[in-house]
Amino acid sequence: QVQLVQSGAGVKNPGASMKVSCKASAYRFTDNYLHWVRQAPGRGLEWMGWINPHTGDTNFAQKFRGRFTLTRDTSSGTAYMELSRLRSDDTAIYFCARGRASDYTDLDLWGQGALVTVSS
Amino acid sequence: DIQMTQSPSSLSASVGDRVTITCRASQGIRSDLAWHQQKPGKAPRPLIYAVSNLQGGVPSRFSGSGYGTEFTLTISSLQPEDFGTYYCLQHSTYPLTFGGGTKVEIK
Numbered sequence: 001q002v003q004l005v006q007s008g009a010g011v012k013n014p015g016a017s018m019k020v021s022c023k024a025s026a027y028r029f030t031d032n033y034l035h036w037v038r039q040a041p042g043r044g045l046e047w048m049g050w051i052n053p054h055t056g057d058t059n060f061a062q063k064f065r066g067r068f069t070l071t072r073d074t075s076s077g078t079a080y081m082e083l084s085r086l087r088s089d090d091t092a093i094y095f096c097a098r099g100r101a102s103d104y105t106d107l108d109l110w111g112q113g114a115l116v117t118v119s120s
Numbered sequence: 121d122i123q124m125t126q127s128p129s130s131l132s133a134s135v136g137d138r139v140t141i142t143c144r145a146s147q148g149i150r151s152d153l154a155w156h157q158q159k160p161g162k163a164p165r166p167l168i169y170a171v172s173n174l175q176g177g178v179p180s181r182f183s184g185s186g187y188g189t190e191f192t193l194t195i196s197s198l199q200p201e202d203f204g205t206y207y208c209l210q211h212s213t214y215p216l217t218f219g220g221g222t223k224v225e226i227k
Contacts, residue, residue, distance in 0.1 A: 035216075045156075045164065045207055047216040061215035095163055105211035106154050108175065110163040 002026040004034075004096050004111035011117045017084040020114045022096030029077035030054040033099030035107060036070070036081045038092040046092075050099060051079055086118045122146050122210050126219035134227045139195040141222045143208035148188045152212035155184060155193045158221075159204040167206075168193065200226055 008020035022034060036048040049060035051070040058070045069082040083090060094116055098109040123146040133139050143153065151171045156164040166175040168184040171191060181196045195202055203226050208219040 044221050045158075045209075045218040047218070059214065097164075100169065103152075103170070103211070105152070105216060106169050107156070107209065107211075108166050108169070110165070113163050 002109065004098060004109060006094075006096060006111040006114045008094075009114040009116060011119060012086050013120055014086055014088060014118055016086050016118075017082060018086060018090075018116050019080055019082045020094050020096075020116070022079045022081070022111050024077045024079075024098070029072075030074060032101055033104040034070075034072070034079045035097045035099060037095045037097055037107075039095070039113075040089070040092045043092075048081075050104070052104075053079060086116075088118050090116065091118045092116060121215055122149065122213055122217050124208055124210055124217050124219040126206075126208060126222050128222060129220065130223040130225070132225040132227050133198050135198055135200060137198045139198050139202075139224065141193045141206055141208075141224075143186075143191045143193070143219050145189045145191075145210055147213075149210045149212035151187060152210060153184075153186065153191050154209045154211065155182075156207045156209060157202075157204050158207065164207065195224075198224075198226065202226070 003025050005023045012018050030053045033050045035050040051058045053072045067084050072079045093113040095113045096111040097107040100106040100108040125144045155168040158164040172184045183194050205221045205223045
């Protein structure tokens with residue numbers, strides 16, 4: 001079954017870092033970009049950036065530059081999102097989503113999400 | 121950044137009703153517009169891409185139209201399983217931006 005399975009949910013202290021993983025199954029990992037989108041409690045969707053799993057190239061929304069790192073491990077088909085210097089307003093569900101093969105900026109498959117709560 | 125304005129923000133309709141949701145872009149985005157459905161506690165689900173193309177497995181009662189700055193999602197005959205929040209997504213220009221969502225409730 002084609003899917004993205006996420007892990008890394010949890011509670012983090014302000015100022016700490018968090019890392020969420022996104023493992024691709026049943027498709028060639030390097031064929032599609034992977035995007036990251038977050039959703040604060042009760043709020044809408046906010047695009048954060050993408051990684052090209054084939055080359056490792058990345059692109060981020062301006063507001064996340066400097067705190068946001070995307071990496072991937074092609075041997076395991078897993079992408080990673082790390083956010084540093086966490087603040088309370090980073091509390092959100094973090095989704096990975098696959099870019100469509102025909103248009104990598106569109107999204108055609110979502111992971112189940114990982115809830116990260118930033119609280120002391 | 122391109123602002124995506126959805127209307128209405130919420131609606132309540134009966135099974136069998138025709139429902140229309142509008143998404144307006146603050147500048148032209150050609151046909152780089154998609155719709156996603158999200159149910160409470162779940163990840164979003166892609167419904168429509170490139171304005172009017174149904175994602176695999178999406179019922180034909182869903183349709184989309186528009187170009188440039190104004191887009192619509194129509195559900196021709198609302199079904200009980202169509203409850204949830206619908207988001208438009210522009211992927212023409214970075215940063216990608218979503219509309220604020222339209223919450224659909226079944227009367």
